[in-house]
Amino acid sequence: MAEDLIARIGAALAEVSPSDRRPIYRRLSDLLARELRQGPAGTRLPSERRLARELGISRVTVRRALDELSAEGLVLRRRGARSAAAVRLEKRLSSLTGFSDELRNRGMRPGQRWLSRQVVLPAPSEALALDLAPAEKIARLERVRLADGHPIAIERAAVPLAYLPDPGLVGDSLYAILAEGGTPPVRGAQRIRAGLMSGRDAELLDSRPGAPLLIVERRCFLADGRPVEFTETRYDGESYDFLTELQPQNGTYQSEMA
Known part of the structure; x- marks a missing residue:
């Protein structure tokens, strides 16, 4: 469920170690990648707007994280549609x-x-x-x-x-x-x-x-x-x-x- 995914991502972002100097978009990208690898192929992700609102971060940050996942082949992005885990x-x-x-x-x-x-x-x-x-x-x-x-x-x-x-x-x-x-x-x-x-x-x-x-x-x-x-x-x-x-x-x- 989208609510469970957002809750897990939010909790993980809140528990950042002081030694973790990665930018927020990179931490978000890594957390989403872990969720997608563990879930079924084709799983729909929440929209950029919802991720940004629920996690309290900017849409620019969310978009950059999704762009990273798309470049790695983990996410398929369609214009006018929510991102989804890639089927490979x-x-x-x-x-x-x-x-x-x-x-x-x-x-x-x-x-x-x-x-x-x-x-x-x-x-x-x-x-x-x-x-x-x-x-x-x-x-x-x-x-x-x-x-x-x-x-x-x-x-x-x-x-x-x-x-x-x-x-x-x-x-x-x-x-x-x-x-x-x-x-x-x-x-x-x-x-x-x-x-x-x-x-x-x-x-x-x-x-x-x-x-x-x-x-x-x-x-x-x-x-x-x-x-x-x-x-x-x-x-x-x-x-x-x-x-x-x-x-x-x-x-x-x-x-x-x-």
């Missing part, structure tokens, strides 16, 4: 895991906001990725992915109708539906590039135009090599890190100078 996730590139399972493995609640589920003709990139003729229709699924209710990615998946004749069957997990139909993907390939949010991206991700994006294109295949899925996911670059494990080639280190 790590995604490993070495495993073929669905979004929902990935979040559950990290103790977070997955969710989505559906934008469309329809049968359509493929875009040229989709037809090429899925080895389809331009006139062969696909199931296209477009949704905003949520982590603990916070939007972090826009996903557009394309699947041949042979494997997903009714896109309305998909709930939380596309992979679960494909597995039920006996066509689970067994391997995949990904391409990652950087981008900037358009106005639509920013609106869907509760961000701002021009904010960083990580754009991932993924092709997944059946055991016999046929492509079963082509997905473009546009991740909020302020919320996602991608991790991969590096190993020496053939188990040994090689020198470029050899």
Whole structure:
């Protein structure tokens, strides 16, 4: 609760050691950082005005403390909205895991906001990725992915109708539906590039135009090599890190100078 947070911050500010020569904004920043690290991601902070009034300090001091937290990536600040604890996730590139399972493995609640589920003709990139003729229709699924209710990615998946004749069957997990139909993907390939949010991206991700994006294109295949899925996911670059494990080639280190 905001009242409890303000009470804890106020008590800590009042118990300043004489040897603590940090400016007030820095002490406030450190105390808020401790609260945010201990609380759930996406937690809303009290407004600048309320923090200043309840703590008996100036709004300039509060704003500077929040600016410090924003620079450290602990707080997301939106014009016209209260600051909130940043949601930051790590995604490993070495495993073929669905979004929902990935979040559950990290103790977070997955969710989505559906934008469309329809049968359509493929875009040229989709037809090429899925080895389809331009006139062969696909199931296209477009949704905003949520982590603990916070939007972090826009996903557009394309699947041949042979494997997903009714896109309305998909709930939380596309992979679960494909597995039920006996066509689970067994391997995949990904391409990652950087981008900037358009106005639509920013609106869907509760961000701002021009904010960083990580754009991932993924092709997944059946055991016999046929492509079963082509997905473009546009991740909020302020919320996602991608991790991969590096190993020496053939188990040994090689020198470029050899």
